[in-house]
Amino acid sequence: MFLNYLKIAWRNFLNLKTFGIINLVGLTAGTVCSLAILLYVQSQFGFEKHFDNYENIYKVTTFINNRGEFPDMELISGSPAIGPGLVEDFEEVIQQTRVVSMGGEFLMKPEGSDKSFFESNSYLVDSTFFEVFNFSLLEGDRKTALMEPRSLVLSSFLAEKLFGKGNAIVGKEVLLTNEEGEIQAKVTAVFDEHAGPTHLTPNFLLSMASTGLGNFVLTNDGWAGNNFVHTYVQLSLNTNPDQLALKLPDFLQKHGAEQLKAGNMDKTLGLFPIKDLNLRSAHFSYPLGKISDINYLYILIAIGFFVQLMACINYINLTTAQALRRAKEIGVRKVNGASSQSLMYQFVIESIFFSLFAVIISLPILIISLPYLNQLFDSSLVSEDVLSPQMLLPILALGFSTGIISGAYPAFYLGMINVNKVFKVKSKAARSSFSLRNGLVVFQFSMVFLLVYAVAVVSQQLSHLNEKDPGFTKNQKLVIPLKTATSSANYNSLKSQFEGLSQVNSVTGCEFYPSQNIWYDNKIYKKGTSVSDGKVVQLNYARENFFETMDIQLLEGRTVAETDSNKMVVNESFLKNFGIAQEEAVGSFFEQWNLNSESSPAWEIVGVIKDYNYLSLKSEVYPVATFYGTMPANLVVSFNGENPSELIAEMEKSWLSINPEVPFEFTFLDEEMSKVYAEEIRLKKVAYTFTGLAILISLLGIWGLVSFSLDQRTKEIGVRKVLGASLSELTQLLSKEFIVLVAISVVIGAPLAYIGMNQWLEKFTDTIDNTSFLLIGSALITLLVAMITVIYKTTNAANANPINSIMKD
Incomplete structure (x- = not known):
């Protein structure tokens, strides 16, 4: 009996080529997405378990x-x-x-x-x-x-x-x-x-x-x-x-x-x-190594679930839509003694067959896609992970659960069909099943709308972060790390050599450059007060022309100088935290808290700079005091950008003449700043990828439903055309129902999308303020994508020869 069910499933797939391929492609796309997420999620569990105790x-x-x-x-x-x-x-x-x-x-x-x-x-x-x-x-x-x-x-x-x-x-x-x-x-x-x-x-x-x-x-x-x-x-x-x-x-x-x-x-x-x-442990600061975040995994699991569910919805819609086509098959089987229960078993097994077939196709696609997935998830997955024993159970569970979810309702619906009523009242039978399909189409496109809006918000926020003035110039800046004591001691020689190059505007040095955490801090307090009045301040060290090279605005006083001892330049946030007016800051003295109670010289403010976002716009600007640094950890070069490759070659030559045993390394400051937003960039790529899959699956579904609907109304289209209906009138008539469904999905999805993305934006201190515009734009994109598909199909149907339409069986 089981083999007989499989034979029938295979024959139905071959006979219903268009609908079978649409179902298979949709299930395969969803399965690839779900398996990729399952593979990555599984790799994130099991950390530390190989250690005893x-x-x-x-x-x-x-x-x-x-x-x-x-x-x-x-x-x-x-x-x-x-x-x-x-x-x-x-x-x-x-x-x-x-x-x-x-x-x-x-x-x-x-x-x-x-x-x-x-x-x-x-x-x-x-x-x-x-x-x-x-x-x-x-x-x-x-x-x-x-x-x-x-x-x-x-x-x-x-x-x-x-x-x-x-x-x-x-x-x-x-x-x-x-x-x-x-x-x-x-x-x-x-x-x-x-x-x-x-x-x-x-x-x-x-x-x-x-x-x-x-x-x-x-x-x-x-x-x-x-x-x-x-x-x-x-x-x-x-x-x-x-x-x-x-x-x-x-x-x-x-x-x-x-x-x-x-x-x-x-x-x-x-x-x-x-x-x-x-x-x-993502809420803790300063982790020892790279960690993940279970909330990120929850988001991925939710995306995988909904994308797979959308593929299941396609199967349900297209299978129930074909009820009339399979009525004779169901009638013959019932006449020959088949019970409704046995018919239900057949349709569920048919669905599981499709699902497992999709899994088999998905596995090689997943293996081929691993390089892209590793880039997408920042992971190091290999083909052995896909075929590992740990993945066997999730793969089988996904295949069978998808088949059962996809086949449960069609099995019940098709198995309980009263064949006599279907033949006698065709139109009513067609309409009776369409209300559920309406709801499922609305759900699908609500998810598509939500993902499109998420992509729009993430993309716009990243563009905003890149375009926002951080308080310094990040473009056309080379950073050369001075990783050894020798290269740091040779700072002056390197500076002199580099400044002699035609493309170089200026050279400076610092301990921490923008995009780096400032690791040094201490509690300091205004002279004449107590440590209980102190504030934690981050401490940086730089050379005399650091602020000028970085285009950081000096508001009061002067910058640090080589002759300075216990002199500091502070930012606006420093003054705000201590309640000091900008014009009164220069000449103020501060003392530092010393754990060993040893007396230390007071620090004097000699300058005030405008706040700059040295780390990212995800966090507020903290109080920073900058001192003169004798042994900078990094050398920063401002250049004019005419020919960066030629400049780098000249700099490497100068470097090796001074530090022959130290390899020359460099990075561009704007690239380092981009790394600060690596999590957001990765989220953007994930959103783009899975939104594309969701749109593909939804379009396959609506393509199939429109094709079925038009097939049922072929004679009606021919009659209307003979009676003088224009192409635009026919297109409007045939597409109106689907466009209304997509519009309803946008209305339902809008509140969820708006609330969800506003919560994501809350982790940034500086955010975009045009989310309503993006919401409208995403709605229009969702409608447009659906309309293009529907109108294309209906236009083809409307253009058909009316005689052929009327004569069709």
Whole structure:
């Protein structure tokens, strides 16, 4: 019986070529979309699970209440002394390990080689790192790998890059150089970075005692400030983390009460499970590595569900529309003893057949599309992931569920048809099923309208962010990182050489350039007041002509100069936070909060600059104080843009004449600024892709329904044309019903679209204000797309020879 159902399904597909192909293409498009999203979503779950005891490993978090004077801070990190203190005070804490991102890049020169490479993603770690995180070691001993200062552990990829494939590496030395100096490190182990997904993605690890920063962490007794250390604790098996978290306020007060009081800080500690870091920690600032956001996955899952549902709606509409065509088949089967139940089984199996057929076609399309999907999702999916055992169940579940959803109503509708009534009252039978199809068409185009509006808003907001004046000039600016102490010390020589090039307008240097987080901050307070009146201010360092080169407007006083000591230039937000009038700012003195209570020279304001969005328009401008920097981390070149390729070649030549052992690297500032909006750009690409699929599926559906409707009204069209109906009158008559349905879908979808996208815009401090115009434009686009399809089909029908139409059976 089952094989008989399959034969009938295949014959129906061959006999109804147009409708069968439309159904198959629609289901295939929806299935490709859903499988792509399922594949990506699955890759985002399961992080950290390859580590032993991952369920008992937690990360210490920090919440700082700034009492409304400055945005509250939720940090996924904490002060240096917290980890060891937890082990000492609580028997529930078996072990702790601390991780500090070294940021930037190191120039790595392996022993016995004259080649060197810049490498990023480096961590300073405690000697207990491999006790908490049992990375698989390909070489070395996990117990001793990080015991000694200047111990270096490499990823397998980096080890092969530095020393070649198949060579023994442990014991060899590597010279690491950055802007702070050189470290001669010894390789003690090689780890396998492919063991499983994790937020810990280092290229190499250094033992904590290897650098000045690491020794600062090891010796620091800070409980209030310096919240840059990522601390992990492993709890005993039966420990309740919520109960342990309740003890943390007393723990922090026991050790850090004096420091917190001196800094006028309101600070709270928390514990966050590492198994949830990848998807549920997006609200924390300064994550250690790239993380995802479960809300983003929910959006993708919702898009996948609705796109697949639209494909199912196509199937339902087109299958029920063919009821009259299949009436004879149903009648004959019933006369021969077939029950309504058996007919229902047949139509459901037929639907599942179509769905699984679509799945089979979708899999090779999905594999071919992986390069585009990886770019779309910022992932690294491979064909093995598509065909993995973990994907088998979701693929089968999608195929069968799609078939059941698509076939349930048609099976019930077709199986319960009274064949006698269908033959006797054709028009009534046709109309009786059309009300449900109306509702489904409205739903489809409501989803299309919502996606079109989402694309319009995201695109317009991104254009607004790119066109909005950030307070500085980002175009025709080259940024050259000075990644080693030698290249930073050679700043003046480089500046002199570059300024001699014909295309160069000016050269400057800075610690942090726009598009970078300013990592340095401190609480400062006006001289004569107390630390309780202080505000957290971000600290940048720049050379004398930084503001002029960046076209940042000077409002009062002067910029920083080489002779400056404890002089600072502040922005407008600095003055607003301290309640200082712009004309009274120059000459004001400020003191900084010092954890060790050591007296420090007061800082004097010598200039005021206009606020500039150094990070992005997604966040407000924070108070910034800029000082003169003797060893800039970056060199910025303003050029005229006549021939950038020629300029870069000339600059590289000058660079290598001064820094022969340091590779020349550069980036364009406008490209770096674009990276700040990478999430929004990716969302735009996702929206474009799935909106295109949704439109395709909807148009296939309405194409099929219009074709069926016109087929049923062929004689009517011929008669009307013979009686003198014009082409425009026939087109209007035949298309009116579908256009009304699309118009209703726009009315229904408009409130949902407007509310949803307004919520998305709330995360930006500067947003577009013409969303109503975009709403109207999206409605017109949705109507236009549907009208083109409907009018094209109806025009063809109206142009047909009326004699042939009237004579048609």
